[in-house]
Amino acid sequence: MPEKEIQIRGAAAVVTMDGARREISGGDVLLRGGVVAAVGQGLATTGEVVEAAGCVVTPGLVNTHHHLYQTLTRAVPGGQDALLFGWLKTLYPIWGRFGPEEMFVSAQVGLAELALSGCTMTSDHLYLFPNGARLDDTIAAAAEVGLRFHPTRGAMSIGESAGGLPPDALVEREAAILEDCIRVVDAFHDPREGAMVRVGLAPCSPFSVSRELMRDAAVLARDKGVMLHTHLAENDEDIAYSLAQFGCRPGQYAEDLGWTGADVWHAHCVKLDGSEIELFGRSGTGVAHCPCSNCRLGSGIAPVRAMRDAGVKVGLGVDGSASNDAGSLIGEARQAMLLQRVAKGADAMGVREALEIATLGGARVLGRDDCGSLEPGKRADVAVWDMTGVEAAGSWDPVGALLLCGPARVRHLFVEGRQVVRDGAMVTIDLPRVVERQNRLAARLMG
Numbered sequence: 508m509p510e511k512e513i514q515i516r517g518a519a520a521v522v523t524m525d526g527a528r529r530e531i532s533g534g535d536v537l538l539r540g541g542v543v544a545a546v547g548q549g550l551a552t553t554g555e556v557v558e559a560a561g562c563v564v565t566p567g568l569v570n571t572h573h574h575l576y577q578t579l580t581r582a583v584p585g586g587q588d589a590l591l592f593g594w595l596k597t598l599y600p601i602w603g604r605f606g607p608e609e610m611f612v613s614a615q616v617g618l619a620e621l622a623l624s625g626c627t628m629t630s631d632h633l634y635l636f637p638n639g640a641r642l643d644d645t646i647a648a649a650a651e652v653g654l655r656f657h658p659t660r661g662a663m664s665i666g667e668s669a670g671g672l673p674p675d676a677l678v679e680r681e682a683a684i685l686e687d688c689i690r691v692v693d694a695f696h697d698p699r700e701g702a703m704v705r706v707g708l709a710p711c712s713p714f715s716v717s718r719e720l721m722r723d724a725a726v727l728a729r730d731k732g733v734m735l736h737t738h739l740a741e742n743d744e745d746i747a748y749s750l751a752q753f754g755c756r757p758g759q760y761a762e763d764l765g766w767t768g769a770d771v772w773h774a775h776c777v778k779l780d781g782s783e784i785e786l787f788g789r790s791g792t793g794v795a796h797c798p799c800s801n802c803r804l805g806s807g808i809a810p811v812r813a814m815r816d817a818g819v820k821v822g823l824g825v826d827g828s829a830s831n832d833a834g835s836l837i838g839e840a841r842q843a844m845l846l847q848r849v850a851k852g853a854d855a856m857g858v859r860e861a862l863e864i865a866t867l868g869g870a871r872v873l874g875r876d877d878c879g880s881l882e883p884g885k886r887a888d889v890a891v892w893d894m895t896g897v898e899a900a901g902s903w904d905p906v907g908a909l910l911l912c913g914p915a916r917v918r919h920l921f922v923e924g925r926q927v928v929r930d931g932a933m934v935t936i937d938l939p940r941v942v943e944r945q946n947r948l949a950a951r952l953m954g
């Protein structure tokens with residue numbers, strides 16, 4: 508962890524997300540030893556100074572749902588206009604040809620895209636392991652890129668022949684899944700404050716794993732002290748499958764199998780009804796809201812306003828880049844705000860609430876009390892947004908302009924006090940080389 512001090516100085520506004528939600532005009536943020544040392548005006552330093560005049564400084568954004576491997580299958584023609592189940596059936600056979608290199612390179616591309624859009628901490632849901640691919644491949648990618656990483660060991664165990672959606676060739680034996688879950692938790696999970704890697708367990712979705720695996724994963728996660736994650740109530744097909752196969756709605760299914768509580772977060776939840784929202788609020792269960800993917804797959808508008816009003820913890824997710832197909836987290840915050848307005852009116856969600864969901868909200872969903880705000884002692888995860896460009900020219904409120912106008916990329920990004928983006932470019936990896944490698948792999952998959 509860098510001991511050297513960095514002062515981000517003289518920002519147009521520092522959005523702290525502290526208890527009082529202070530915004531400091533002409534604000535400075537001092538980073539030391541991987542944490543925020545001070546926030547205020549006119550701070551002194553003997554360390555490096557990063558000038559932030561004309562910038563908005565926010566806590567790093569937090570991404571609570573992704574499938575990083577999918578950056579290698581963006582805009583696949585057969586999946587461009589399909590609902591969830593048809594889209595998955597188009598893509599499963601392509602994903603079945605991936606191996607360790609595809610997992611590593613696609614993860615680096617997705618992580619770099621996230622970093623450039625202000626993200627300092629991301630989860631990932633990897634649920635297929637063809638041709639020797641392992642969760643380790645994505646963990647190695649994240650270590651090089653430098654983002655705080657919450658990989659989840661996903662799984663599929665019910666293939667088509669047993670009434671599930673995926674092809675039989677892509678599913679794993681349940682005993683082998685649980686064994687590998689234990690391996691990756693023991694090898695990589697770090698429960699300490701400031702952890703750069705925390706592993707979760709994540710059977711893929713009710714239509715691709717058994718009830719037994721869901722239950723066993725919940726027992727194992729609690730034994731190991733790690734979090735649980737899956738897809739839930741994503742669209743009408745998902746609800747129909749739950750009613751037909753399990754005789755109940757997804758909320759009931761989750762509760763029966765131990766999948767509610769402060770250590771659980773579910774992706775999408777577009778179709779949660781009033782009693783399921785109440786259950787999630789009461790039990791402390793989190794939700795990864797993925798507005799662009801929900802639009803792209805025609806899934807619907809998640810009831811985020813009702814969730815927030817019921818005290819449900821909500822974070823943002825870009826979802827996989829085969830169903831977004833971008834991976835811009837600041838874009839997701841804007842889309843979340845706009846969609847609630849489409850559903851509930853122009854005052855249904857403001858910029859500041861959307862930014863709260865994108866930062867503090869995501870950190871809470873991932874169980875990270877040490878992240879999500881700029882306060883002394885919190886981890887030094889910071890995004891610096893340049894508001895002097897054409898897209899925000901003429902704006903009256905720099906914080907409002909961040910989501911109402913732009914920009915789409917950060918100027919600087921710090922994770923644990925280390926600079927990951929400088930002047931709009933990645934400093935940790937050679938991004939043009941990674942992009943070239945990714946395009947070569949995509950061409951091979953297409954061929």
Ligand SMILES: Nc1nc2[nH]c(O)nc2c(=O)[nH]1
Pocket residue numbers: 574591595711712715738741800826827830
């Ligand atoms: N948006 C997505 N939903 C999913 N459900 C499932 O089983 N897999 C996926 C996925 O990759 N994306």
